[in-house]
Amino acid sequence: EVQLVESGGGLVQPGGSLRLSCAASGFTFSSYWMSWVRQAPGKGLEWVANIKQDGSEKYYVDSVKGRFTISRDNAKNSLYLQMNSLRAEDTAVYYCARWTMIVVVITTYAFDIWGQGTMVTVSS
C-alpha cells in the first residue's frame, strides 16, 4: 500500500524549532519529487516547499524562506521539514505529499498521495 506517515508535530513557543518527518512506503521514494503542504485551522491549503528526487533542487513559499529547510534521506525513505524561528502564523496541520509527474497530452504534476497530517501549534 502506498503510504505517507507524518510525525514530529506538537506545541512550541514562538521563536522555537521543530523537525517534522514523513515516512514513505509502498513506492520508490527516490523517484519522486516530494512536498510539504500546510493548512491553518479553518483555512485553505498552502504549499510550503518542494524537493527534487536527489535533493539538488528545493523551493519554498516566500513566508518560510530562511526559516524552514526541506530535506530527504532516500536510504530511509524519509522526508523532513526543519522549522526554525516559528511564528504563531505557522500554526497548521502539515501534510507530506507526493508531487507526481503525469504525462497525458501535457506533462504535468499533481499531489497524488497525501499523509494524514501532523499538527504544529506555535503559542506561548
Added chain:
Amino acid sequence: DIQMTQSPSSLSASVGDRVTITCRASQSISSYLNWYQQKPGKAPKLLIYAASSLQSGVPSRFSGSGSGTDFTLTISSLQPEDFATYYCQQSYSTPPFFGPGTKVDIK
C-alpha cells in the same frame, strides 16, 4: 507568482443536483490545473489533473474543463459523500498555489 481564485466560496445543494465550481488563474496556465476534494479532518484527495483528466478511482460524475485562465469542476449528480471542500491548484509554475476553496454543503 500565479494567484488562483474560486467561486463561489460556498454553496448549498441537494442530493442529485448538478454542481459547478469555477476557478480562475491570474495568468494563462494552459491546462496545468488540478482539482482536489477535502473532507473535514481528512487529507485532500486528487480528483482531476491536467484540467480534465480523471484520477484513477474517482467517480465519473466528476468532470473538469477549461484552459488558459478559466476552469470548471462539475459534479453531474451530487451524492451524499460529495459534501466537502474543493480546491483548484495550478501546476504551471512554482509556487504551485491553491485556490481558496469552495465548500459544498447540504441544502
